[in-house]
Amino acid sequence: DQQVKQNSPSLSVQEGRISILNCDYTNSMFDYFLWYKKYPAEGPTFLISISSIKDKNEDGRFTVFLNKSAKHLSLHIVPSQPGDSAVYFCAASAGPTGNQFYFGTGTSLTVIP
Amino acid sequence: ETGVTQSPTHLIKTRGQQVTLRCSSQSGHNTVSWYQQALGQGPQFIFQYYREEENGRGNFPPRFSGLQFPNYSSELNVNALELDDSALYLCASRRGGATNEKLFFGSGTQLSVL
Numbered sequence: 001d002q003q004v005k006q007n008s009p010s011l012s013v014q015e016g017r018i019s020i021l022n023c024d025y026t027n028s029m030f031d032y033f034l035w036y037k038k039y040p041a042e043g044p045t046f047l048i049s050i051s052s053i054k055d056k057n058e059d060g061r062f063t064v065f066l067n068k069s070a071k072h073l074s075l076h077i078v079p080s081q082p083g084d085s086a087v088y089f090c091a092a093s094a095g096p097t098g099n100q101f102y103f104g105t106g107t108s109l110t111v112i113p
Numbered sequence: 114e115t116g117v118t119q120s121p122t123h124l125i126k127t128r129g130q131q132v133t134l135r136c137s138s139q140s141g142h143n144t145v146s147w148y149q150q151a152l153g154q155g156p157q158f159i160f161q162y163y164r165e166e167e168n169g170r171g172n173f174p175p176r177f178s179g180l181q182f183p184n185y186s187s188e189l190n191v192n193a194l195e196l197d198d199s200a201l202y203l204c205a206s207r208r209g210g211a212t213n214e215k216l217f218f219g220s221g222t223q224l225s226v227l
Binding site for chain 1: 117146154156218219
């Protein structure tokens with residue numbers, strides 16, 4: 001049972017434009033969410049996180065939005081750069097005693113120069 | 114600061130064999146998790162070790178086992194390998210036992226079972 005879903009396997013965006021990557025979850029106990037970026041032959045690299053007590057978190061060009069009522073989060077990248085081309089995973093965990101992260105299947109972002 | 118390192122990077126085994134994968138956690142991290150990433154899928158949680166004790170396990174059979182050592186490095190052992198065990202195995206470390214700390218991943222071990 002996939003508790004974290006990324007329904008768009010791929011996304012193409014022009015350089016300089018906004019990239020919006022979406023993620024949905026089913027478990028209402030999830031309270032901590034992260035986005036990771038993965039290049040081929042490398043491990044996932046942490047990008048940005050958000051706690052359920054917030055609805056927005058920004059870090060430079062990256063902003064994550066959380067809509068708890070819709071069980072939906074999104075990652076906005078502005079402006080998009082060719083180096084952002086990678087696979088992006090969202091992940092979620094439940095509570096301070098939870099010990100695992102649940103990952104989505106990833107969205108492959110291509111930023112076209 | 115040394116990041117998470119995994120060895121070997123690639124491995125080819127035949128069905129029925131046993132394999133051991135190794136991981137050195139990032140400096141200052143006492144919690145290590147192992148994830149399996151099949152082709153086209155997201156990472157799936159195998160188990161987690163905190164201060165040398167397993168403190169969480171995903172939906173994987175007992176032939177997947179692990180260890181954590183006093184220096185917080187870790188091993189993943191898989192017995193009786195099956196074709197479906199072919200995947201990228203990722204080790205991740207973090208501070209503390211709670212999950213509101215981000216994971217730092219190694220580059221993974223690509224296991225192929227023939």
